[in-house]
Amino acid sequence: MEKRSFEQIRDKMLKSAKEGIKSAYSNEEYALIQAINAYLETSKSYNLSYERLSEWYGIYFPEIRLNNPKVLADLALVMNSKDGIDKDEINKIINDEQKSESLYKKAQETIGRSMNENEKKALISFANLSNDMNRSLNELEEYIKLAANEILPNTTYLTDEKIAAEMLAKAGSMERLSSMPASTIQLLGAEKALFKHIKFGSKPPKYGVLFKMAAISNAPRDQRGRIARIYATKISIALKGDYFTKKFIAERLKEDLEKGIKRIKESPPREKKRSDDRPQRHGRPQRQGRQDGMNRGNRRPRQRY
Amino acid sequence: MEKRSFEQIRDKMLKSAKEGIKSAYSNEEYALIQAINAYLETSKSYNLSYERLSEWYGIYFPEIRLNNPKVLADLALVMNSKDGIDKDEINKIINDEQKSESLYKKAQETIGRSMNENEKKALISFANLSNDMNRSLNELEEYIKLAANEILPNTTYLTDEKIAAEMLAKAGSMERLSSMPASTIQLLGAEKALFKHIKFGSKPPKYGVLFKMAAISNAPRDQRGRIARIYATKISIALKGDYFTKKFIAERLKEDLEKGIKRIKESPPREKKRSDDRPQRHGRPQRQGRQDGMNRGNRRPRQRY
Numbered sequence: 176m177e178k179r180s181f182e183q184i185r186d187k188m189l190k191s192a193k194e195g196i197k198s199a200y201s202n203e204e205y206a207l208i209q210a211i212n213a214y215l216e217t218s219k220s221y222n223l224s225y226e227r228l229s230e231w232y233g234i235y236f237p238e239i240r241l242n243n244p245k246v247l248a249d250l251a252l253v254m255n256s257k258d259g260i261d262k263d264e265i266n267k268i269i270n271d272e273q274k275s276e277s278l279y280k281k282a283q284e285t286i287g288r289s290m291n292e293n294e295k296k297a298l299i300s301f302a303n304l305s306n307d308m309n310r311s312l313n314e315l316e317e318y319i320k321l322a323a324n325e326i327l328p329n330t331t332y333l334t335d336e337k338i339a340a341e342m343l344a345k346a347g348s349m350e351r352l353s354s355m356p357a358s359t360i361q362l363l364g365a366e367k368a369l370f371k372h373i374k375f376g377s378k379p380p381k382y383g384v385l386f387k388m389a390a391i392s393n394a395p396r397d398q399r400g401r402i403a404r405i406y407a408t409k410i411s412i413a414l415k416g417d418y419f420t421k422k423f424i425a426e427r428l429k430e431d432l433e434k435g436i437k438r439i440k441e442s443p444p445r446e447k448k449r450s451d452d453r454p455q456r457h458g459r460p461q462r463q464g465r466q467d468g469m470n471r472g473n474r475r476p477r478q479r480y
Numbered sequence: 481m482e483k484r485s486f487e488q489i490r491d492k493m494l495k496s497a498k499e500g501i502k503s504a505y506s507n508e509e510y511a512l513i514q515a516i517n518a519y520l521e522t523s524k525s526y527n528l529s530y531e532r533l534s535e536w537y538g539i540y541f542p543e544i545r546l547n548n549p550k551v552l553a554d555l556a557l558v559m560n561s562k563d564g565i566d567k568d569e570i571n572k573i574i575n576d577e578q579k580s581e582s583l584y585k586k587a588q589e590t591i592g593r594s595m596n597e598n599e600k601k602a603l604i605s606f607a608n609l610s611n612d613m614n615r616s617l618n619e620l621e622e623y624i625k626l627a628a629n630e631i632l633p634n635t636t637y638l639t640d641e642k643i644a645a646e647m648l649a650k651a652g653s654m655e656r657l658s659s660m661p662a663s664t665i666q667l668l669g670a671e672k673a674l675f676k677h678i679k680f681g682s683k684p685p686k687y688g689v690l691f692k693m694a695a696i697s698n699a700p701r702d703q704r705g706r707i708a709r710i711y712a713t714k715i716s717i718a719l720k721g722d723y724f725t726k727k728f729i730a731e732r733l734k735e736d737l738e739k740g741i742k743r744i745k746e747s748p749p750r751e752k753k754r755s756d757d758r759p760q761r762h763g764r765p766q767r768q769g770r771q772d773g774m775n776r777g778n779r780r781p782r783q784r785y
Contacts, residue, residue, distance in 0.1 A: 193591045200539055200593040209536035210602050216532055217609065220525035227521055231514035234505055286498045288505040297515050297623035304522065304616040311609040318602035 204349045207322040211340035214315045221308040228305055231298060235287040239278065245309055251302040254282055255295050329413035332425035333406070333432065334388060341384050342410075353418035360414075361385060361407035390436065397445050405435040509654045512627040516645035519620045526613040533610055536603060540592040544583065550614055556607040559587055560600050634718035637730035638711070638737065639693060646689050647715075658723035665719075666690065666712035695741065702750050710740040 225244035232239070232251050241247045246268060253264040260282055266275040290298065316337070323336035326349065330339040345363045346352035355363075362369055364383030372379040381400035386392055391402050409428045416424045530549035537544070537556050546552045551573060558569040565587055570580040595603065621642070628641035631654065635644040650668045651657035660668075667674055669688030677684040686705035691697055696707050714733045721729045 196542075197591045197593075200542070200591070202593075203596070203599070205539050205593070206536075206595065206599045206602075209532070209539065210599075213529070213532045213536065213606050216528050217525075217606075220522075220528065223521050223525065224518070227514070227518045231511075231518065234510050234514065237505070286502045286505070288502075288507075288510070290511065291508070293623050293626050294508070294511045294515075297511075297620055300616050300619035301518050301522075304612055307609055307612040307616075311605050311612075314605035315602055318598050321598050 202349070203322055204326050204343060207319065207326060207340055208344045208347075210315055210319050210322065211337065211344050214312060214319060214337070215341070217308055217312055217315070221305070221312060224301070224305050224308060228301060231301070233287075235290055236282060236285050237287050238281045238285055244305060248302040248305040248309070250278075252299060252306075254278070255298060256290060327414070327417045328423055329416045329425040329428070330410055332423075333410055333413050333429060334385075338384055338387050341387075345384060349418050353414040355411065355414075357404070357407040357411040360411050361403055395444075398439050401439050402436055405432060405439070507654070508627055509631050509648060512624065512631060512645055513649045513652075515620055515624050515627065516642065516649050519617060519624060519642070520646070522613060522617055522620065526610070526617060529606070529610050529613060533606060536606070538592075540595055541587055541590050542592050543586045543590055549610060553607040553610040553614070555583075557604060557611075559583070560603060561595060632719070632722045633728055634721040634730040634733070635715055637728075638715055638718050638734055639690075643689055643692050646692075650689060654723050658719040660716065660719075662709070662712040662716040665716050666708055700749075703744050706744050707741055710737060710744070 221244065225247065228244075228251060229241070229247055232247065235255070239250075241250065249268045250265070253268070254260050260279060262275065262279050265278055266272060269275045269278065319340050320336045323331045323340045327339045327343065330342070342360065342363050343349065343352055346355065352360075362380055362383050363385075365380035366383070368377070368380035371377050382391060382403035385403050385406055386399075388406065391399050391406065394402050409432045413425055413428055416422050526549065530552065533549075533556060534546070534552055537552065540560070544555075546555065554573045555570070558573070559565050565584060567580065567584050570583055571577060574580045574583065624645050625641045628636045628645045632644045632648065635647070647665065647668050648654065648657055651660065657665075667685055667688050668690075670685035671688070673682070673685035676682045687696060687708035690708050690711055691704075693711065696704050696711065699707050714737045718730055718733055721727050
């Protein structure tokens with residue numbers, strides 16, 4: 176009898192262990208992390224394939240230059256031989272009578288190579304793949320929007336869905352992200368530059384993922400760091416609301432944020448510092464010994480990430 | 481009258497310039513170069529997306545490990561929720577009654593997260609993209625095979641379509657490739673390692689693109705370099721046949737090649753050299769001065785490409 180009860184206990188323990196693992200997996204945040212990583216990676220592949228398609232298509236129609244990957248791929252699908260090009264088909268893509276007329280003319284008079292059937296098949300297949308990537312990116316983005324608004328409503332309100340999700344992916348879990356101090360949040364995604372700074376004494380990074388915010392990347396150079404700091408402080412508060420209290424506090428935070436940014440914009444521009452004659456910052460003494468020891472050859476490459 | 485005739489001449493010249501450009505584009509080799517580059521880039525993206533999909537799918541079914549990207553994507557399409565999994569659908573993909581039975585069981589008892597509808601849509605979209613990439617790769621490969629056999633029949637016979645096309649892409653044109661000496665052909669694709677060798681005195685590379693040949697990569701370490709050299713000499717002859725004489729001479733070349741490889745395989749293994757006590761190679765005196773000058777800190781990382 177004793178043995179049987181031992182086995183019963185064992186089964187129970189196994190079951191509870193499995194339940195534990197299951198609950199660890201049960202948060203949707205892990206799916207969101209996978210989705211945003213898939214999005215970012217696919218996005219890179221998409222850019223690469225656009226560049227390749229643009230070069231490939233350029234053999235046949237060197238006169239045609241397009242900046243939009245979707246338009247290029249669509250055009251490659253309908254305008255891939257000199258004969259039998261349908262003007263209406265072009266117009267359906269471009270949606271501009273005059274431009275499609277000029278494209279049509281250019282295609283007629285092109286000095287490019289005329290493709291054979293096999294090449295055409297390969298090119299069409301590749302253009303189709305480019306469109307498939309575009310479609311998949313849109314579908315992933317749709318999910319990211321839904322999930323980020325679910326999991327990180329406050330943070331998403333302050334930034335946007337993709338930036339919030341990317342910060343979550345960099346941190347690894349909501350638990351870790353929400354317990355990070357503002358300074359860590361400010362530099363999420365700038366790890367490489369940060370360690371370069373610590374090891375070689377290059378300029379410290381001012382922002383990581385946050386640089387994707389238009390409010391930061393479009394600001395004047397000397398204000399960016401300060402704006403990023405305000406963002407980081409507000410985001411760190413927003414994250415507490417997202418993970419712990421589950422309350423929507425982002426509206427007040429955004430007001431504060433905008434006030435802070437306004438204050439920075441109105442402050443007089445900082446004096447330019449020369450790197451060989453840096454004034455001591457008041458308040459906080461610089462760690463002289465360490466800096467000297469770390470600065471090898473005084474290399475200070477300009478660093479963004 | 482004079483002006484008109486001047487304009488006539490101008491028109492004629494313009495036309496002939498255009499014709500010149502046209503004929504420069506007219507070779508199919510440029511399409512092949514684009515196609516092989518597209519293939520190699522897409523292939524990288526495909527691997528990346530497989531890794532991501534495998535990690536993503538792992539949240540839901542951590543018990544299932546698959547090595548084949550196509551099977552994984554197909555499975556993600558039919559086996560994405562615990563309920564409503566169709567055993568026959570799994571079997572259609574795996575084609576093995578026993579294995580699909582065990583997969584079905586694992587899926588039923590999984591400790592993974594159960595996905596909601598939105599996640600499912602995103603995952604399916606991503607799995608579909610993976611399959612789209614696979615399809616496009618196959619179609620590109622089809623074209624590469626046709627074109628390489630057309631443009632580089634001799635070289636393709638000695639190596640294979642993709643390696644021949646990749647060498648062409650690295651060289652930039654048939655004219656440049658066919659006029660390269662065997663030593664350059666041997667190191668096509670190993671440019672980085674070569675310049676590292678010249679600059680820092682690391683070990684010189686023994687092969688570039690050619691390493692993809694099974695005959696080289698599967699050979700014992702001390703024979704690979706010599707086999708690559710034989711390949712390179714025969715390929716450089718084959719290229720002359722491809723570009724200049726347009727004759728099919730590859731059969732005789734392959735015989736010679738195989739004889740040469742056999743000779744290497746039968747030769748006694750070389751004595752192992754210690755790097756700090758290298759014997760002078762007989763016949764060819766080592767350039768002592770240069771080597772010493774170039775060897776900074778005696779770094780000799782093992783180098784493949």
